[in-house]
Every structure is written in structure tokens, then in C-alpha cells.
Amino acid sequence: xxxxxTIVIVVYEMxxxxxxxxxxxxxxxxxxxxxxxxxxIYDNSRNRQEITSILPFGFFYVHDESxxxxxxxxxxxxxxxxxxxIK
Numbered sequence: 001x002x003x004x005x006t007i008v009i010v011v012y013e014m015x016x017x018x019x020x021x022x023x024x025x026x027x028x029x030x031x032x033x034x035x036x037x038x039x040x041i042y043d044n045s046r047n048r049q050e051i052t053s054i055l056p057f058g059f060f061y062v063h064d065e066s067x068x069x070x071x072x073x074x075x076x077x078x079x080x081x082x083x084x085x086i087k
Contacts, residue, residue, distance in 0.1 A: 008077035
């Protein structure tokens with residue numbers, strides 16, 4: 001199924017499993033089908049994280065140690081969505 005929406009979650013110097021936003025999505029995923037959602041976890045931290053826990057929805061992880069802030073993450077998500085036909 002094609003993705004219909006992109007969600008970008010930006011973290012900085014925080015473990016992914018400690019993000020309140022990600023934990024909120026985990027809770028919602030019990031009652032929501034994420035098959036048509038593209039989830040991008042954009043990490044501005046100095047060090048790349050090893051993701052050991054499996055989240056109950058598909059996602060991909062982007063590490064950007066240059067820490068371009070929220071605008072870099074949002075622009076990345078917009079470009080990714082445009083290139084992949086996500087409205």
C-alpha cells in the first residue's frame with residue numbers, strides 16, 4: 001500500500017524509546033493501522049543510536065550530527081515525501 005502521510009519525529013540527545021512522542025505513537029498503534037504512514041525518526045544527536053527495541057510500526061532512522069534543528073528535519077521529511085509521492 002502506498003503511504004499517505006509522513007510523520008517526522010525529531011529527537012536530540014534522547015534515547016528513542018524515551019521520547020514521549022514515540023511512546024505516544026506506540027500506544028496509539030494498538031488501535032491504529034500504520035501501514036499507510038511513513039514514520040521518520042530524525043536524530044540530531046552527536047552520536048548515532050543503535051535501535052535495539054522494535055517499534056510496533058515501520059519507521060526509518062536518520063542521523064544528522066550537524067544538528068540543523070527542526071527546519072532541517074522538516075525539510076528532509078518534505079523532500080522525502082515529495083520524492084516518494086506521499087501527499
